[in-house]
Amino acid sequence: MAKLPAYLRRDIRLLDVHSHSGFEPLLYLTHGFPFCQSLRNSFEDNERSGITHAVVFPLCTSLYYDLPAMQRGKIKLERRIGTAPFAFENEHLLRQIYEIFPDYKRMFMPFMMLDTAREAKKQVRALSSLLDRFRFYGLKVHPRTTQAAVSTLGGPGRPLLDFARANDLPILFHSAYPGSPDRLSQISQILDLARAYPGLRFCAAHFCGFHQKTFEEAARYDNVWVDSGAMSIGCDVVVQKLKIYEAGPAKIPGDYRDPPAVFAEIARRFPDTFMWGTDNPAHTWVSSSPAKPGGKPQRVELWSSMDREKRLLRDVSGALRRKVAFENALDFLEG
Numbered sequence: 001m002a003k004l005p006a007y008l009r010r011d012i013r014l015l016d017v018h019s020h021s022g023f024e025p026l027l028y029l030t031h032g033f034p035f036c037q038s039l040r041n042s043f044e045d046n047e048r049s050g051i052t053h054a055v056v057f058p059l060c061t062s063l064y065y066d067l068p069a070m071q072r073g074k075i076k077l078e079r080r081i082g083t084a085p086f087a088f089e090n091e092h093l094l095r096q097i098y099e100i101f102p103d104y105k106r107m108f109m110p111f112m113m114l115d116t117a118r119e120a121k122k123q124v125r126a127l128s129s130l131l132d133r134f135r136f137y138g139l140k141v142h143p144r145t146t147q148a149a150v151s152t153l154g155g156p157g158r159p160l161l162d163f164a165r166a167n168d169l170p171i172l173f174h175s176a177y178p179g180s181p182d183r184l185s186q187i188s189q190i191l192d193l194a195r196a197y198p199g200l201r202f203c204a205a206h207f208c209g210f211h212q213k214t215f216e217e218a219a220r221y222d223n224v225w226v227d228s229g230a231m232s233i234g235c236d237v238v239v240q241k242l243k244i245y246e247a248g249p250a251k252i253p254g255d256y257r258d259p260p261a262v263f264a265e266i267a268r269r270f271p272d273t274f275m276w277g278t279d280n281p282a283h284t285w286v287s288s289s290p291a292k293p294g295g296k297p298q299r300v301e302l303w304s305s306m307d308r309e310k311r312l313l314r315d316v317s318g319a320l321r322r323k324v325a326f327e328n329a330l331d332f333l334e335g
């Protein structure tokens with residue numbers, strides 16, 4: 001599966017390695033934003049911004065879960081929609097691309113969402129039957145929203161890991177830096193997996209939370225990449241000293257009031273590891289949900305746009321721009 005088909009390989013100039021399409025019940029049920037994104041919106045956003053290609057995955061919770069429990073901040077299986085966690089959402093995304101908007105298949109590289117802690121064998125059955133019908137190019141895991149630690153992929157999630165290996169599918173994890181209250185998405189556990197499975201490729205999303213040591217460590221692995229998903233509001237968070245990303249002396253030095261300058265500094269220091277991605281539509285984030293399951297609701301209101309995410313590339317040019325704009329992403333996708 002590692003090689004992209006010719007129709008996707010053509011004219012790649014700017015590849016967004018982190019974007020979502022679909023419906024997000026968790027944010028909808030807690031009056032958060034954004035809670036949905038249609039593939040047509042993504043396509044038009046991308047055309048307007050000069051993004052030629054995009055990795056796209058569903059949003060991060062599943063209608064297979066119990067909705068009232070989810071509204072109270074707890075993930076529990078209800079099993080009425082779909083045959084496994086994310087089976088419905090994954091099929092929905094693939095049918096949007098290949099049946100409703102077939103012209104879009106030249107732009108989008110779909111990844112399938114996983115729940116690494118629950119019903120892995122059922123998920124593998126659902127994914128295998130989707131793979132018989134449609135092409136997809138990787139897998140996405142959101143440990144915080146699924147309430148499943150990264151390490152569960154090597155435990156109860158093992159059948160999913162074997163599926164990834166058998167089909168040579170890279171895995172992109174939502175991830176958190178060591179000081180984050182999110183203990184489920186720790187990058188150290190992604191690096192444990194990368195060491196244990198050198199034949200698999202991993203992406204730790206969200207710029208290592210700007211934590212310098214963690215980024216340096218991730219960059220030492222040949223099979224680990226790091227993306228810039230939602231980095232503009234990431235810089236806002238540092239300026240506002242919200243405890244979401246590293247804001248103290250352990251952060252990568254830079255002027256965080258100027259996100260493109262921070263982006264360029266990271267690109268310069270980690271030219272083979274860093275990949276540009278927007279997190280569309282979650283480059284903007286308004287939420288009242290707790291930072292950790294069962295915790296106190298945390299009000300966060302952070303705004304960005306595709307223009308602002310594209311502006312992150314302002315200070316990178318030439319060979320380095322090509323690397324962060326698409327070449328590193330192609331290495332991650334194809335190996």
Ligand SMILES: [Zn+2]
Binds near residue numbers: 279
């Ligand atoms: Zn995301």
